[in-house]
Amino acid sequence: MSIHRFFLPGDCITQSTVVISGRLVHRLRNVLRLGAGDHIVILDNSGWEYEVELRAVGGGLEGVIIHKAVAAGEPRTKITLYQALIKGSNFELILQKCTEIGVTGFVPMVCERCVAGEPDSNRLGRWQRIILEAAQQSRRGKLPVLRNVLRFREACESATGVSLLPWEGEKVRGIGGVLRSLPKTENATEVSIFVGPEGGFSAWEQEFARSCGVWPVSLGNRILRAETAGLVAAVVTLYELGELNGSS
Numbered sequence: 237m238s239i240h241r242f243f244l245p246g247d248c249i250t251q252s253t254v255v256i257s258g259r260l261v262h263r264l265r266n267v268l269r270l271g272a273g274d275h276i277v278i279l280d281n282s283g284w285e286y287e288v289e290l291r292a293v294g295g296g297l298e299g300v301i302i303h304k305a306v307a308a309g310e311p312r313t314k315i316t317l318y319q320a321l322i323k324g325s326n327f328e329l330i331l332q333k334c335t336e337i338g339v340t341g342f343v344p345m346v347c348e349r350c351v352a353g354e355p356d357s358n359r360l361g362r363w364q365r366i367i368l369e370a371a372q373q374s375r376r377g378k379l380p381v382l383r384n385v386l387r388f389r390e391a392c393e394s395a396t397g398v399s400l401l402p403w404e405g406e407k408v409r410g411i412g413g414v415l416r417s418l419p420k421t422e423n424a425t426e427v428s429i430f431v432g433p434e435g436g437f438s439a440w441e442q443e444f445a446r447s448c449g450v451w452p453v454s455l456g457n458r459i460l461r462a463e464t465a466g467l468v469a470a471v472v473t474l475y476e477l478g479e480l481n482g483s484s
C-alpha cells in the first residue's frame with residue numbers, strides 16, 4: 237500500500253520534527269487509523285518531501301523526520317492552463333485531472349461565449365481542495381496555483397512563455413509539430429495553453445490572441461469537449477517536452 241502524503245505549511249517543519257495538529261490529527265487517527273510508529277510523507281510546497289514516523293505527544297501526534305528528498309513529481313516544464321469557465325462540475329474535472337498529469341497553474345477565464353458564471357468564494361474553496369487532494373494523490377511536490385479569474389483580453393496580455401490556443405478551426409499547425417519545432421533554447425520551460433468554452437472562441441478572440449502572440453493550434457480532426465481539450469493539450473505538451481518518460 238502506498239504511503240499517505242499531506243501538504244502542510246512550511247512553518248510546521250523544523251530541523252527534525254513536523255508539528256501535526258487539528259484536522260490532520262483527526263484524519264490520521266480516526267479516518268486512516270494511523271498512529272505511533274506509522275510512516276507518512278509531509279510536503280511543504282517547496283518541492284521537498286519529508287518521510288516521517290508518527291510519535292504520540294501529549295494528546296496529539298508529531299512526525300519525526302527520517303528522510304528528506306526532492307519530490308520527484310514536479311515537471312521541469314511549467315504549464316499554465318487558461319481555461320474558459322464551463323458549466324457544471326466539468327471545471328472541477330479539469331482541475332483534478334490536469335493536477336494529476338503535472339499542470340502547474342490554472343487561470344479561470346471569462347470569454348465572450350461563456351455561459352457559466354464566475355465562481356463564488358465557496359466554489360473557489362472547493363476548487364482549492366480538489367487541487368490539494370489531486371496533488372497529494374498524484375505525488376506532486378508543489379501545489380498548482382489557482383489564479384484569479386481573468387477576462388480573455390487580460391489573460392492573453394498576461395500569458396508567458398510559449399503561448400498556444402487550441403482552436404478547432406486551425407487546419408495547418410498541430411500542437412505537437414509546433415512544440416517540436418521550438419528552438420532548443422526556447423524548449424520550453426513555460427507553456428501557456430488557452431482553451432475555450434462550450435461554444436468555442438469568437439472570431440475577435442482568435443484575432444486578439446494572435447496579436448498577443450498566442451498562436452492557434454489543432455488538437456486533431458475531431459471536436460473535443462471543452463473539458464477534454466485542456467487535458468489533451470497538456471498531455472501532448474508534457475509528452476513532446478519529454479516529461480512523460482519516467483525518471484531515466
Ligand code: SAM
Nearest residue numbers: 402403404431432435436455458459460462465
Ligand atoms: N463550438 C465549437 C464547435 O462546435 O465547433 C467547439 C468548441 S470546443 C467544445 C471547446 C474548446 O475546445 C475550443 O474552444 C478549443 O479551445 C478546444 N478544442 C476542441 N476541439 C479542438 C480541436 N480539434 N483542435 C483544437 N482545439 C479544440
